[in-house]
Amino acid sequence: MQDPSIVISSKHTLLNLGLKSIISENFDTRIVIPKSLNELRKVLQNECSVLIIDFDNHYLPEISYVEKIKTEFNVPILVISSFNGSDNFFELLKYNLEGFISPECSANEIKESISSTSVGEKFYCKRVVNLIVSNQISTSSDPISKKEISTGLSPRELEVTIALAEGLSNSEIASKFYLSIHTVQTHRKNIMKKLGISSLAELVRYAFDNKLVNK
Numbered sequence: 001m002q003d004p005s006i007v008i009s010s011k012h013t014l015l016n017l018g019l020k021s022i023i024s025e026n027f028d029t030r031i032v033i034p035k036s037l038n039e040l041r042k043v044l045q046n047e048c049s050v051l052i053i054d055f056d057n058h059y060l061p062e063i064s065y066v067e068k069i070k071t072e073f074n075v076p077i078l079v080i081s082s083f084n085g086s087d088n089f090f091e092l093l094k095y096n097l098e099g100f101i102s103p104e105c106s107a108n109e110i111k112e113s114i115s116s117t118s119v120g121e122k123f124y125c126k127r128v129v130n131l132i133v134s135n136q137i138s139t140s141s142d143p144i145s146k147k148e149i150s151t152g153l154s155p156r157e158l159e160v161t162i163a164l165a166e167g168l169s170n171s172e173i174a175s176k177f178y179l180s181i182h183t184v185q186t187h188r189k190n191i192m193k194k195l196g197i198s199s200l201a202e203l204v205r206y207a208f209d210n211k212l213v214n215k
Contacts, residue, residue, distance in 0.1 A: 004047040005029060005030035005031065005032050005043075005046065005047070006030070006048070006052065007032045007033075007048050007050075007052065009034060009040050009051065009052065009059060010033075010054030010057050011054070011057040011058070012054055012056070015080070019052060019110070022107050022110050023114065026111045026114075029049065036059055037060065044073040045073075048075045050075070050076045050077070050078055051069070052077075052079075052080060053066065053077060053078070053079055053080070054080050054081070055079050055081040056080075064091075064095075066079075070095060076099075076117045076119075076120055077099070077117070078097075078101065078114065078123070079097055080100075080102065081103075082102055082103060083102060083127065083131055089131060093201055098120065098123065100123075100128040101128070102127045102128070112169045113125065116170065121170075121185070122200040123169070123200075124201070124204075126167035129166070130167070132201050132204045132205065153195075156187065157187055157191050157194070158212075160173060160187045160188065161191050162207060162212050162213055164204075165203060165206075165212060166213055170188070191203070
């Protein structure tokens with residue numbers, strides 16, 4: 001069996017080259033860039049550690065097809081997009097995908113997004129966090145249920161919650177509070193469990209609802 005690969009699905013040559021360069025410098029893994037939907041499906045029949053989909057230049061027939069891929073191939077999906085069409089972004093959020101980043105992200109942020117999503121963790125870049133918060137301000141339709149602050153979060157867990165809602169990555173939080181990345185990951189799991197939520201989007205909205213962070 002072949003080693004797990006990182007698959008990049010994009011029609012954009014420069015983006016493919018940039019991602020390939022970052023991945024090659026930071027990960028010891030195969031990189032596959034299929035040139036069509038049929039090629040993509042064939043590649044995903046082999047083990048894949050993460051699928052990166054460029055939603056500004058993709059091969060999918062429609063946005064909802066991403067759910068079919070995720071279900072059929074059981075692969076972590078990292079979306080990269082400028083998110084100019086925010087309606088598409090919020091539709092994608094419904095599919096519980098592992099990560100969302102933009103082309104403006106730094107190399108370090110892209111590296112961490114791949115590391116996190118490849119092991120099933122959620123990763124949203126700062127631009128995505130801002131989109132979620134902006135949506136919470138502008139609409140009250142289908143809101144995530146508000147919860148009281150008295151959820152049993154420890155002071156440290158509350159600090160980590162705020163940091164996550166502000167868009168800090170695991171490594172940035174670890175550096176800020178002098179913790180190991182493993183400790184930050186543990187706090188993150190405990191916070192999700194105590195709040196009764198399952199996604200970073202819910203955590204961001206929770207923090208905004210309870211005025212833990214400001215726009």
